[in-house]
Amino acid sequence: MRSAVTLCLAAEAARGPFVFHGGLADGVHRAAELGFDAVEVFPGAAADVPEAEVSRLLAAHGVRLAAVGTGAGWVRHRWHVCHADAAIRAAAREFIVAIVDAAGGCGAPAIVGSMQGAWDADVPRHTALDMLADALHELGARAARHGQVLLYEPLNRYETNLLNRQADAAEFLRDRGIAGVKLLCDLFHMNLEEADMAAALAGCGELVGHVHWADSNRRAMGLGHTDPEPIVSALQSIGYRGYLSAEVFPLPTPDDAARATIESLRTCTTG
Numbered sequence: 001m002r003s004a005v006t007l008c009l010a011a012e013a014a015r016g017p018f019v020f021h022g023g024l025a026d027g028v029h030r031a032a033e034l035g036f037d038a039v040e041v042f043p044g045a046a047a048d049v050p051e052a053e054v055s056r057l058l059a060a061h062g063v064r065l066a067a068v069g070t071g072a073g074w075v076r077h078r079w080h081v082c083h084a085d086a087a088i089r090a091a092a093r094e095f096i097v098a099i100v101d102a103a104g105g106c107g108a109p110a111i112v113g114s115m116q117g118a119w120d121a122d123v124p125r126h127t128a129l130d131m132l133a134d135a136l137h138e139l140g141a142r143a144a145r146h147g148q149v150l151l152y153e154p155l156n157r158y159e160t161n162l163l164n165r166q167a168d169a170a171e172f173l174r175d176r177g178i179a180g181v182k183l184l185c186d187l188f189h190m191n192l193e194e195a196d197m198a199a200a201l202a203g204c205g206e207l208v209g210h211v212h213w214a215d216s217n218r219r220a221m222g223l224g225h226t227d228p229e230p231i232v233s234a235l236q237s238i239g240y241r242g243y244l245s246a247e248v249f250p251l252p253t254p255d256d257a258a259r260a261t262i263e264s265l266r267t268c269t270t271g
Contacts (some may be wrong), residue, residue, distance in 0.1 A: 003036040003265050004066035004245035010044035011073045017188075017218050017249050018042055019257050023058055024217065032061035034258045040245045042069040044076065044222025045097035050143040051089040051105040058106075067151060067184075067210055068103035070096045071234075078116025081135035082128040083161070092117075093135060097142055099139065104146025109209070111184055112139065113153035118160045128162060133176040140180030151210050153184035155209055156192040161239035164193045166200040170207045186247065190224060191216045198234035205238050213244040220248045233267045 007027035008018035020027040024041070031039045043049050049068055051175075058065060073079045079092035092115055102112040110136075119128035136152060143150040154160075154169040163169040166185055173181055185201055185208055195201040201208060215224030222228075246261040 001232075001241060002036040002066075002243050003035070003195045003262060003268055004040045004243040005031050005034070005036045005261065006040045006245060006247045007031070008042045008156075008194060008265040009048045010042055010072040010075060011260045012044070013042060013072065015043070017214070017247050019246055019248060019254050019261075020042040021250070021254075022187075024048070024053070025082060026061060026209040028057045028061050028109055029257070030255070032063050034255070035217070035262050036063060036258070037038050038064040038066035038245075040066045040069070040243070040247070042071060043099065043135065044072045045095070046102040049099070051102065065103070065106045065243055067109050067111050067124060068099055068106075069111045069113065070099045071111075076112040080115045081112075082117035082119065082120035082123055082131045085119075089131065090248055093138065100142045101146070104143060104148050107147045107148075108141075109151050111153055112136070112149045113155060113184065114159065115238040116127060116152070116160060116162055117156070118162060129172070132162060132174075133172070133178060136173075136178045136181050138180060138248075149209055150181045152181050154184055154189065155186075155191075156189040164189075165213065166190065166194065166204050170204045173207065184208050184210040184212065186212035186214065186270070187226060187231065188212065188216070189212040189217045197226075198230035201231065202234040202237055208235070208238060208240055208242070210242055211235070211244050212247040213265070214246065214248045218249055220246060220257040221264035222260050223251075228264060
């Protein structure tokens with residue numbers, strides 16, 4: 001398993017759970033300096049991830065691009081793929097497609113988390129799930145053109161009312177025959193929704209595509225009450241070889257959060 005740290009480029013998400021907020025070059029430099037294998041980028045739009053510049057920075061610092069988020073489409077525009085307004089649904093897909101293409105050009109997958117939306121009085125649950133499935137079919141196929149998967153992230157009940165548990169999300173992908181999509185399993189969300197996080201991960205098997213390595217309080221692992229050892233054992237049991245990415249608050253400072261993350265990963269994965 002490999003380490004990654006989050007880098008936010010969207011001003012609207014300045015208070016979000018991302019370790020570095022100082023720009024692409026600065027974030028890549030600091031990630032490399034602190035010993036991370038990769039960065040996970042949260043851009044304001046696809047234009048924030050120019051292939052030539054990203055490739056040059058990564059090569060210069062010896063790190064990789066783990067994934068690229070699409071959540072700014074929600075944070076900045078309030079777009080999502082289950083919206084009652086067809087024009088907004090179309091804008092949401094267009095926004096995500098652009099990031100899928102930008103990420104794919106840099107050799108990385110894109111993430112759909114907050115842009116999945118929710119059901120409400122105007123869009124009943126069964127309709128919203130149909131809309132979500134349709135979007136994931138299209139976006140998974142788009143990612144496959146770049147030799148990548150799409151990462152779908154189940155969120156906790158306070159952020160969506162669609163799919164909150166990993167098993168439910170995995171069943172949804174399988175039952176709907178959605179190819180080219182894997183799960184992003186976020187330990188912070190899982191701490192709120194799963195009775196046993198390790199068992200939930202083991203149950204998803206090959207569908208685990210990415211992991212957000214965060215403690216129970218969304219701070220760096222080791223600064224809350226999550227026991228990471230059973231989680232690592234579960235990931236090892238399913239042969240997971242992907243990233244453990246720190247999507248955490250930069251507390252008490254960004255470097256402190258990054259160092260705590262690296263220390264927890266070294267302790268859990270090599271101890």
